[in-house]
Amino acid sequence: MRASASFLALLRDNPQESHIASHQWMLRSGMIQQITSGIYAWLPLGLRVLNNISEIVRQEQNRIGAQEALAPTLQPASLWKQSGRYADYGKEMLRIVDRHDHDLLYGPTAEEVFTLLFRTHIHSYKQLPQCLYNIQWKFRDEIRPRFGVMRGREFLMKDAYSFDLTADGAKATYAQMFQSYMRIFHRLGLTAIPVRASTGPIGGDLSHEFHIVADTGESEIFYDAALDSPMSGGGIRERMSDFNGFYACADDQHKPEACPLSGEQLRTKRGIEVGHIFYFGTKYSEPLDAFVMDQKGNRVPVEMGSYGVGVSRLVGALIEANHDEKGIKWPISVAPFAVAIAGLSKGTEDMAETLYQSLLNQGVTAFMMDLDQSAGKKFADMDMMGFPYHILIGSKWLSQGLLDIKIRATGEIISCTPTDALSWMMDRCAPEVISGKKRPGSSEPLAG
Amino acid sequence: MRASASFLALLRDNPQESHIASHQWMLRSGMIQQITSGIYAWLPLGLRVLNNISEIVRQEQNRIGAQEALAPTLQPASLWKQSGRYADYGKEMLRIVDRHDHDLLYGPTAEEVFTLLFRTHIHSYKQLPQCLYNIQWKFRDEIRPRFGVMRGREFLMKDAYSFDLTADGAKATYAQMFQSYMRIFHRLGLTAIPVRASTGPIGGDLSHEFHIVADTGESEIFYDAALDSPMSGGGIRERMSDFNGFYACADDQHKPEACPLSGEQLRTKRGIEVGHIFYFGTKYSEPLDAFVMDQKGNRVPVEMGSYGVGVSRLVGALIEANHDEKGIKWPISVAPFAVAIAGLSKGTEDMAETLYQSLLNQGVTAFMMDLDQSAGKKFADMDMMGFPYHILIGSKWLSQGLLDIKIRATGEIISCTPTDALSWMMDRCAPEVISGKKRPGSSEPLAG
Numbered sequence: 012m013r014a015s016a017s018f019l020a021l022l023r024d025n026p027q028e029s030h031i032a033s034h035q036w037m038l039r040s041g042m043i044q045q046i047t048s049g050i051y052a053w054l055p056l057g058l059r060v061l062n063n064i065s066e067i068v069r070q071e072q073n074r075i076g077a078q079e080a081l082a083p084t085l086q087p088a089s090l091w092k093q094s095g096r097y098a099d100y101g102k103e104m105l106r107i108v109d110r111h112d113h114d115l116l117y118g119p120t121a122e123e124v125f126t127l128l129f130r131t132h133i134h135s136y137k138q139l140p141q142c143l144y145n146i147q148w149k150f151r152d153e154i155r156p157r158f159g160v161m162r163g164r165e166f167l168m169k170d171a172y173s174f175d176l177t178a179d180g181a182k183a184t185y186a187q188m189f190q191s192y193m194r195i196f197h198r199l200g201l202t203a204i205p206v207r208a209s210t211g212p213i214g215g216d217l218s219h220e221f222h223i224v225a226d227t228g229e230s231e232i233f234y235d236a237a238l239d240s241p242m243s244g245g246g247i248r249e250r251m252s253d254f255n256g257f258y259a260c261a262d263d264q265h266k267p268e269a270c271p272l273s274g275e276q277l278r279t280k281r282g283i284e285v286g287h288i289f290y291f292g293t294k295y296s297e298p299l300d301a302f303v304m305d306q307k308g309n310r311v312p313v314e315m316g317s318y319g320v321g322v323s324r325l326v327g328a329l330i331e332a333n334h335d336e337k338g339i340k341w342p343i344s345v346a347p348f349a350v351a352i353a354g355l356s357k358g359t360e361d362m363a364e365t366l367y368q369s370l371l372n373q374g375v376t377a378f379m380m381d382l383d384q385s386a387g388k389k390f391a392d393m394d395m396m397g398f399p400y401h402i403l404i405g406s407k408w409l410s411q412g413l414l415d416i417k418i419r420a421t422g423e424i425i426s427c428t429p430t431d432a433l434s435w436m437m438d439r440c441a442p443e444v445i446s447g448k449k450r451p452g453s454s455e456p457l458a459g
Numbered sequence: 460m461r462a463s464a465s466f467l468a469l470l471r472d473n474p475q476e477s478h479i480a481s482h483q484w485m486l487r488s489g490m491i492q493q494i495t496s497g498i499y500a501w502l503p504l505g506l507r508v509l510n511n512i513s514e515i516v517r518q519e520q521n522r523i524g525a526q527e528a529l530a531p532t533l534q535p536a537s538l539w540k541q542s543g544r545y546a547d548y549g550k551e552m553l554r555i556v557d558r559h560d561h562d563l564l565y566g567p568t569a570e571e572v573f574t575l576l577f578r579t580h581i582h583s584y585k586q587l588p589q590c591l592y593n594i595q596w597k598f599r600d601e602i603r604p605r606f607g608v609m610r611g612r613e614f615l616m617k618d619a620y621s622f623d624l625t626a627d628g629a630k631a632t633y634a635q636m637f638q639s640y641m642r643i644f645h646r647l648g649l650t651a652i653p654v655r656a657s658t659g660p661i662g663g664d665l666s667h668e669f670h671i672v673a674d675t676g677e678s679e680i681f682y683d684a685a686l687d688s689p690m691s692g693g694g695i696r697e698r699m700s701d702f703n704g705f706y707a708c709a710d711d712q713h714k715p716e717a718c719p720l721s722g723e724q725l726r727t728k729r730g731i732e733v734g735h736i737f738y739f740g741t742k743y744s745e746p747l748d749a750f751v752m753d754q755k756g757n758r759v760p761v762e763m764g765s766y767g768v769g770v771s772r773l774v775g776a777l778i779e780a781n782h783d784e785k786g787i788k789w790p791i792s793v794a795p796f797a798v799a800i801a802g803l804s805k806g807t808e809d810m811a812e813t814l815y816q817s818l819l820n821q822g823v824t825a826f827m828m829d830l831d832q833s834a835g836k837k838f839a840d841m842d843m844m845g846f847p848y849h850i851l852i853g854s855k856w857l858s859q860g861l862l863d864i865k866i867r868a869t870g871e872i873i874s875c876t877p878t879d880a881l882s883w884m885m886d887r888c889a890p891e892v893i894s895g896k897k898r899p900g901s902s903e904p905l906a907g
Contacts, residue, residue, distance in 0.1 A: 016524060017526065018526050018528070018576075018580070018581075018589055018591055019580070020576075020579070020580040041580070044575075044576055044579060046530070046531055046534060046535065046538075046572060046575070047533075047534070047535035047537075047561070047563070048559075048561075050531045050533055050534075050535075051531060052528060052529065052530050052531060052572060052576055053528060053529040054528050054576065055526045055527060055528050055591075058527055058528055058529050061529075076464060078465065078466050078503045079503060079506055080466070080500065080501060080502050080503050080506055081500065081501040081506050081509075082494070082500050083494055083498045083499060083500060083596075083613045084532055084596055084613065085498055085565075085598070085613055086494060086495070086498075087494065087495035087498075089495075090494075102558045105555065105557065107553065107555050107565075109553065109600050109612075110550045110600045110602065111496075113495070113496075115495070117533075117555075124494060124500060127492075127494070128466075128468075128492055128500055128502065131468070131492060132466070132467070132468040132489070133466075141466055143466055143503070148531075148532055148596070150533070152557055152558045154558065164557075165531045165532065165533055
């Protein structure tokens, strides 16, 4: 994409309404725009990140055999009356009356809809287990929407629903989903801490939240300091059993008098909740009549769980975890563009164009800084938008045939020839490298 | 995907509520399920088709330089009061009141939102032209929702919004969008007839609808019989200028007394409206204050157009155009899976598995009919679900080492070896062939 052909929506100053870094940088780099309180439009730059996150979530859900479907945003109130949640949900549920005076609602979650899909089509243990998910807009009428997409009203959620014959089967599915979530956060470049949580309005017996540690997190989490070392150590801890031995609770579950840890053993941190999983047995299948025939010919209610990832919130959480005073530092797995190219002086345009076309031809997402701007302005904008790698073509190109690669995350600069720059980029930004199908290469260009 | 691991939702009988073929086959093949009147969930099989159509629309919109963004589903009433449409839109607009008594609405279209995005960020002729689009769920509270996704209430629309400095520029953009639409319908395997149309609640000076001819269409269209021959002739007519000389009107624009055609020269057909484009000048930019500085330093209202494709309706229209008494015949460009594989007798399982894995490894979307069912049931289900190509492995494999390829569209059967079957499939179903990046091969296997 060329800057000159883009809908660029950069803001020079901090908007008044932004109180945390992610909200500020999303507005300043032109990722989102508020349409009304807690409701945002996603501008082209922001949508690319949102879609990249969705795609990682999709791949990891498909990997464990979950199948993608799509619930409508609006649901009939009758279905929620059947489950008994219509009255419970309170003012966060957006209630709507249509032209025929039928009661609808904008789904804040979709246990009822997916239980309905299940009960219509699945009748035998032979068809189990089943797991459906969708990535769809939800609405919760927060009394005080704030922090941009971190606590918006209309938000994108991945929600999955599992159906098993037995409680043991359902718990095995729960453990599989736990692992899928750890993989998702790992691929996003995030360290997520799984903590025991209360089940709230979803209900059930077993529940974990996944938190990203950040000073701006709205939750307080308490966990065994020993957890930090297995998580930062070599090898990814992703199985639920890796975490079972450690104390880790969200604030609503933490009872200081009952906590086995004290002093330096107990970590207390702020966390951003980016995932929440539930095992709730037959809480929905019984009232909604989702029964199957078991091996003995008995009709039994199906054992269920539900599993949510806050996809739009993750955009904010990722920025909270990856920014500095100049702007965003996107992890390569979700960056809107992997590489930005800037010609910094007259006579560098052809080289910039050649590199841009070469990268595009190889499937690399490249952004061309081709506006008539000072080098300083280009540096500032590339830093703010957070492209992981910048190719800078300046006077050194004209005098010595060398250009600079800048690594946004570290600030490191590498001088090299255009050929070396291309192969260096391919090692890190080729589609199959970013998607994890190929390991990143290690061929470093020689320093100039 | 294996049938045994799928959320299959096939119905044996015609559901009572379906009165047209597309609705019937979408329900019977388990593509959708009604959640309440005019509101559907998309089951895994249906969602794959919906996503394939969206992706073609996306590629063709990107090709003309339009940029993808995403408006929220809910919009503030205040914005529609500013444009003057809040009162006009009537009962089809779903009006909502939130917990703070603010008036919201579920967007039936998004001229106001995109005009707001534009006016916030674009201020100079130097940044023009701009064209943004989104593929997002819309809601129109139809008094009588019917025909499944053809006239649902919650529906998926691609809507684009263009911004030009001058009327001539806007008309050139309009012509470019016209061509993009013809390409989209062509890639979907549909013949769309562009007709002059009234501008309705969107307003404006110039408007075309794109209709798919089908007996079940809700509109009546009148057009020059000569149009049929250029459209079915060699080479694709896709430029607006190719159509300018021909009379073609929707019913609301057709005046028998003013029509220059008569007798056999005038075709009268039923049509399904799948696209609608508008040029409306400054109708929104003036009230919504979307002005830019022109070359002379004057503030001028931007010239706009909007352009819609009914993405979810296209699923129905495609089935209306591609079905028989056995079910759906998907064009390869949108098929949920390109190939189905069925082992029809004991001893064929290994060959079926080998072919399935080989196709998956090459990126072909393959569906494995691995349920314990009779050959007849497998034939019927593959036909109903409409997979373009079926690989049938039966007694001929055990006796002669041959299997059958069945072409769903024509019923033609080709006997060949597994190696020939694989190369035949790659010629037609490889991802780069389906996406049009590579021409379909012509290497036919020898008949067995």
